[in-house]
Amino acid sequence: xxxxxxxxxxxxxxxxxxxxxxxxxxxxxxxxxxxxxxxxxxxxxxxxxxxxxxxxxxxxxxxxxxxxxxxxxxxxxxxxxxxxxxxxxxxxxxxxxxxxxxxxxxxxxxxxxxxxxxxxxxxxxxxxxxxxxxxxxxxxxx
Amino acid sequence: xxxxxxxxxxxxxxxxxxxxxxxxxxxxxxxxxxxxxxxxxxxxxxxxxxxxxxxxxxxxxxxxxxxxxxxxxxxxxxxxxxxxxxxxxxxxxxxxxxxxxxxxxxxxxxxxxxxxxxxxxxxxxxxxxxxxxxxxxxxxxxxxxxxxxxxxxxxxxxxxxxxxxxxxxxxxxxxxxxxxxxxxxxxxxxxxxxxxxxxxxxxxxxxxxxxxxxxxxxxxxxxxxxxxxxxxxxxxxxxxxxxxxxxxxxxxxxxxxxxxxxxxxxxxxxxxxxxxxxxxxxxxxxxxxxxxxxxxxxxxxxxxxxxxxxxxxxxxxxxxxxxxxxxxxxxxxxxxxxxxxxxxxxxxxxxxxxxxxxxxxxxxxxxxxxxxxxxxxxxxxxxxxxxxxxxxxxxxxxxxxxxxxxxxxxxxxxxxxxxxxxxx
Numbered sequence: 001x002x003x004x005x006x007x008x009x010x011x012x013x014x015x016x017x018x019x020x021x022x023x024x025x026x027x028x029x030x031x032x033x034x035x036x037x038x039x040x041x042x043x044x045x046x047x048x049x050x051x052x053x054x055x056x057x058x059x060x061x062x063x064x065x066x067x068x069x070x071x072x073x074x075x076x077x078x079x080x081x082x083x084x085x086x087x088x089x090x091x092x093x094x095x096x097x098x099x100x101x102x103x104x105x106x107x108x109x110x111x112x113x114x115x116x117x118x119x120x121x122x123x124x125x126x127x128x129x130x131x132x133x134x135x136x137x138x139x140x141x142x
Numbered sequence: 143x144x145x146x147x148x149x150x151x152x153x154x155x156x157x158x159x160x161x162x163x164x165x166x167x168x169x170x171x172x173x174x175x176x177x178x179x180x181x182x183x184x185x186x187x188x189x190x191x192x193x194x195x196x197x198x199x200x201x202x203x204x205x206x207x208x209x210x211x212x213x214x215x216x217x218x219x220x221x222x223x224x225x226x227x228x229x230x231x232x233x234x235x236x237x238x239x240x241x242x243x244x245x246x247x248x249x250x251x252x253x254x255x256x257x258x259x260x261x262x263x264x265x266x267x268x269x270x271x272x273x274x275x276x277x278x279x280x281x282x283x284x285x286x287x288x289x290x291x292x293x294x295x296x297x298x299x300x301x302x303x304x305x306x307x308x309x310x311x312x313x314x315x316x317x318x319x320x321x322x323x324x325x326x327x328x329x330x331x332x333x334x335x336x337x338x339x340x341x342x343x344x345x346x347x348x349x350x351x352x353x354x355x356x357x358x359x360x361x362x363x364x365x366x367x368x369x370x371x372x373x374x375x376x377x378x379x380x381x382x383x384x385x386x387x388x389x390x391x392x393x394x395x396x397x398x399x400x401x402x403x404x405x406x407x408x409x410x411x412x413x414x415x416x417x418x419x420x421x422x423x424x425x426x427x428x429x430x431x432x433x434x435x436x437x438x439x440x441x442x443x444x445x446x447x448x449x450x451x452x453x454x455x456x457x458x459x460x461x462x463x464x465x466x467x468x469x470x471x472x473x474x475x476x477x478x479x480x481x482x483x484x485x486x487x488x489x490x491x492x493x494x495x496x497x498x499x500x501x502x503x504x505x506x507x508x509x510x511x512x513x514x515x516x517x518x519x520x521x522x523x524x525x526x527x528x529x530x531x532x533x534x535x536x537x538x539x540x541x542x543x544x545x546x547x548x549x550x551x552x553x554x555x556x557x558x559x560x561x562x563x564x565x566x
């Protein structure tokens with residue numbers, strides 16, 4: 001099962017553009033990332049620039065409205081994520097618990113929806129399956 | 143934390159730590175069977191203590207220290223019984239062992255070597271392939287006997303027996319607990335990679351099945367492959383195998399329709415391929431090639447899979463390159479199945495007549511006599527050459543040979559299509 005560990009650093013919602021984590025925190029985190037990698041569970045990871053460098057596209061009016069960050073209404077924002085492949089939610093939680101996080105940080109653990117979990121009609125809508133069945137494509141010799 | 147939550151957490155800790163603990167203890171007791179028992183004892187101790195005390199800050203170090211303490215007790219006990227003089231020196235090592243166990247950072251590097259020893263031991267050629275598979279999943283994958291049994295569709299006692307016998311065989315053969323070196327390394331590594339690929343293929347063949355345990359074997363194999371790639375970073379074939387598994391697994395979401403029916407590679411919706419996984423596979427392949435491993439059997443198969451993965455549409459597929467890679471694979475590891483695949487690549491690159499010529503040369507091959515893909519491929523070539531009557535006969539024969547019901551349905555549909563075209 002794939003899980004995302006979403007890092008939510010409190011205070012990051014107001015962080016100035018270009019804010020970077022300090023060297024000590026990065027060093028501790030690198031060690032943790034290495035442990036994930038050695039265990040064969042790490043699929044991907046990234047850190048995100050603060051919202052003050054981002055934008056929000058909202059659809060309240062039915063049309064996209066773009067607003068540059070920061071976003072005063074946001075209480076929690078993402079600072080980064082890990083994607084891991086583990087056997088259970090408990091294992092994902094155990095990995096999250098081992099993160100050398102600071103007191104202001106929260107990790108939200110969320111399971112990735114796999115295609116095979118979707119009901120058949122959703123799978124069909126998502127895959128264009130019917131058209132492919134109707135006109136099976138054979139490779140052509142060239 | 144409630145009792146059941148604690149048990150779930152202990153279970154998760156066990157998944158993460160068990161291989162390391164077995165590996166570390168095995169170096170002390172020089173017997174993977176005994177090491178596993180001692181690790182299990184440590185788990186039982188955790189199950190007794192942790193619900194009351196809470197989970198310790200470093201649960202892995204706690205389990206390791208507990209297991210090693212029991213190992214020392216056991217060795218002392220045996221020494222008292224046997225009064226073996228030479229074990230005194232060994233015990234001094236053990237005392238040192240205990241000293242470093244308290245510094246969990248210090249054991250980090252040793253653990254890598256121990257894990258590697260455990261992998262090579264569990265995959266030792268003295269064991270049959272199925273014994274190696276069961277033992278590897280048990281000792282390194284952290285799977286229970288019941289989980290392995292479900293994954294391989296055999297009764298649990300069969301797997302339990304297999305594991306017991308495998309441990310006994312290793313002990314009786316006095317297999318040393320070491321990482322093979324020199325000339326020994328290549329064949330021993332081959333034995334390890336074979337096990338991982340067997341596990342992967344068992345899961346891959348079952349994708350879309352009702353029981354999630356079987357497809358999850360792919361994840362187990364991939365996880366072990368990634369662990370091995372970290373432990374043996376200079377071995378090109380390890381990266382080649384990881385690349386091959388990543389790229390194949392990237393197609394999981396596209397390989398079956400909503401009803402579970404198989405969808406052939408060229409008909410898959412490529413938007414449903416896992417492109418992040420493809421990137422990991424291509425990166426592993428690049429690593430293998432950078433280490434000079436481009437011509438290893440796993441790297442070659444990965445390179446073939448990569449040709450498909452890089453093509454955004456089936457028409458973009460570089461078939462001449464795939465045919466050339468199959469030529470290299472056929473020269474390196476000749477087999478009728480590789481020849482059959484080479485025929486498909488040649489047909490795609492240079493036309494069905496070229497493919498048919500090679501396939502026809504395989505018709506007398508005894509090992510393919512009951513292999514459904516031979517008539518299936520031959521039927522496809524004949525179909526494309528417009529020889530529909532012959533094509534239908536081949537599809538029908540292929541349908542009668544396959545044991546997979548959904549595949550049979552697909553082949554019967556293709557046979558029927560030959561009829562339709564005839565009539566039209």
